[in-house]
Amino acid sequence: EAQVTQNPRYLITVTGKKLTVTCSQNMNHEYMSWYRQDPGLGLRQIYYSMNVEVTDKGDVPEGYKVSRKEKRNFPLILESPSPNQTSLYFCASSLDLYTGELFFGEGSRLTVL
Amino acid sequence: AQKVTQAQTEISVVEKEDVTLDCVYETRDTTYYLFWYKQPPSGELVFLIRRNSFDEQNEISGRYSWNFQKSTSSFNFTITASQVVDSAVYFCALSERTGANSKLTFGKGITLSVRP
Numbered sequence: 001e002a003q004v005t006q007n008p009r010y011l012i013t014v015t016g017k018k019l020t021v022t023c024s025q026n027m028n029h030e031y032m033s034w035y036r037q038d039p040g041l042g043l044r045q046i047y048y049s050m051n052v053e054v055t056d057k058g059d060v061p062e063g064y065k066v067s068r069k070e071k072r073n074f075p076l077i078l079e080s081p082s083p084n085q086t087s088l089y090f091c092a093s094s095l096d097l098y099t100g101e102l103f104f105g106e107g108s109r110l111t112v113l
Numbered sequence: 114a115q116k117v118t119q120a121q122t123e124i125s126v127v128e129k130e131d132v133t134l135d136c137v138y139e140t141r142d143t144t145y146y147l148f149w150y151k152q153p154p155s156g157e158l159v160f161l162i163r164r165n166s167f168d169e170q171n172e173i174s175g176r177y178s179w180n181f182q183k184s185t186s187s188f189n190f191t192i193t194a195s196q197v198v199d200s201a202v203y204f205c206a207l208s209e210r211t212g213a214n215s216k217l218t219f220g221k222g223i224t225l226s227v228r229p
Contacts, residue, residue, distance in 0.1 A: 042221035
């Protein structure tokens, strides 16, 4: 089954404790991206990757890191989480961002205390 | 710069009513793609439709229809005879070429509540 898998789905952590949200897709998509969703703000892009070893900042990259060592994986790293990073995070992938649909993971709800 | 505006933030209707969700976009390009996504209460984001800028034909899929008008830069979504299962957040999105890359911009979403 074609899918984008994120883990963990739910996480409560404390300020400053490094965490990684993993994302994996099995569709051989070149494009992958991370979004955060906050009430009233819609979906905002954090980082994206057009292919392996190619990543770039989205609209709200501060406080986040990503890596794309393999085509299928695109982890999101919060080196020192802060309460303002409490949000619902979505990983997405696409065969072609311009023409194609985005396939989203189920979301990861992160709470930073 | 591209921009997607979904001016309606929340809409509440009674079951069986028709409802239209508005989407207005801005772009300097003549070639682009428009999308609608649905996010039901369970939280996942689901693709509904894609339309390229050269295809202004309206599309109908069951109770769903989409009206694309380049003259007004709008890509509106109508649900006919709404049902409780239509309750969701609906996002409109615009993709545009940016040099060698592409950019996808989402609107802020419209929360639709359909009451029994």
